[in-house]
Amino acid sequence: MNFASDNIVGGSAPVLQAILDANAGTMAAYGNDEISKRVRARFNAIFEHEVSVFFVTTGTAANALALSSAVPPYGLCVCHREAHIIDDECGAPEFFMHGAKLAGLAGVGAKLKADDVAAYLESLPKAVKQMPPKALSISQVSECGLVYGLDELADLGAVCRAHGLSFHMDGARFVNALVSLGCTPAEMTWKQGVDILSFGATKNGGLMAEAIVVFRKDLAEALDYRSKRAGQIISKGRLIAAQFEGYFAKDHWLDNARHANRIAALLSQGLLRIPGVRLAWPTEANEVFPIIPKSLDQVLKAAGLLYHNWTELSLPETERVADHEVLIRLVTSWATREEDVRKLLEVASSEAAQQAAE
CATH class of the missing domain: 3.40.640.10 (Type I PLP-dependent aspartate aminotransferase-like (Major domain))
Incomplete structure (x- = not known):
């Protein structure tokens, strides 16, 4: 993924x-x-x-x-x-x-x-x-x-x-x-x-x-x-x-972009339902910038997900990334499948549930 x-x-x-x-x-x-x-x-x-x-x-x-x-x-x-x-x-x-x-x-x-x-x-x-x-x-x-x-x-x-x-x-x-x-x-x-x-x-x-x-x-x-x-x-x-x-x-160019944006919106909405996750900026196109616990970051990477950490330089004044958190960037494309989004959200939800049970 x-x-x-x-x-x-x-x-x-x-x-x-x-x-x-x-x-x-x-x-x-x-x-x-x-x-x-x-x-x-x-x-x-x-x-x-x-x-x-x-x-x-x-x-x-x-x-x-x-x-x-x-x-x-x-x-x-x-x-x-x-x-x-x-x-x-x-x-x-x-x-x-x-x-x-x-x-x-x-x-x-x-x-x-x-x-x-x-x-x-x-x-x-x-x-x-x-x-x-x-x-x-x-x-x-x-x-x-x-x-x-x-x-x-x-x-x-x-x-x-x-x-x-x-x-x-x-x-x-x-x-x-x-x-x-x-x-x-x-x-x-x-x-x-x-x-x-x-x-x-x-x-x-x-x-x-x-x-x-x-x-x-x-x-x-x-x-x-x-x-x-x-x-x-x-x-x-x-x-x-x-x-x-x-x-x-x-x-074709418009259809491709609509798909990428739609998949990003699904990903964004799914992440917001996971405890401890919030967005640094609204999802307006095909990029999602969640702030997540470092423990979740480690679990996602261990599951084989590839993405980039992101800079905090342009955060709103009211927002900050705590010591136990990390800001990441997730990008969707014309070829990203809903199945990939579901897998990511399943991994994240499982980790959140485990943390809540401990």
Whole structure:
């Protein structure tokens, strides 16, 4: 039973079939094939906007290259202090921004509030010795499993416009947030002021399928060249694009995310019925963050469950993890079975019953 992440499973059947279909015959190289053209047109339709789309193989490449288009080497990108771009990408954004800096701000649940971002921007000296802020980057879903609502996105977009910042969204779990909100892709992005999006499919059924979706043409101007220099112009580009064709067909991407979110909700509800277990943050997408007794943590691991312990840095002020407790992260995917959730809950319930009897 593996709840370590949603990138531990392979590709879904429609995605794999699309790759097989695209594999036959010969097609133009480097993304000039008909499949890539069709998929770019599909992105336009999905987002109800003319967009520039750049296919890449990893989320790190998507984030680093997206930010490199928005932030000059002397600039500053504001993000949460636990954002993936600052904690988990080995300096790739700074490297591709050629020395630009990431500034991490605090926020409960790894989310940023518009007022806090505005206050930080207004506190910065305007002298040349201070790197000027050029972009804001948020994670949707956040690193603590929370989803920015449309009003929150609109408020952040307004701050970006008022201060001349580009607005980047790290959408590694974009569709999980989308189905959680029940809105359209347009409503969750450019209609709220988002300028550039790292659109992830790898965690939701793709093999290695990521895209940079650009809503502002000026930010797209150099991305072909930046992508080439980063080794992300793939010679057999049709096999990357084909994954998106299978992904989008018959709303497969939405169905996958709905399943992952539903399974996470079942897991969350089941855990809350176990004595001594509570949630650090609400379950809003496909990640669950329970605070559990250390004894239960040991029992779960002994039973073969795989998951990660998590940081307490973004807990609400009213919450703390006691010495006898541990905060963990459980992630569900498009392939997680209800049976796996039942097994986890059975182990946890048995341990709770045993503790109560002692």
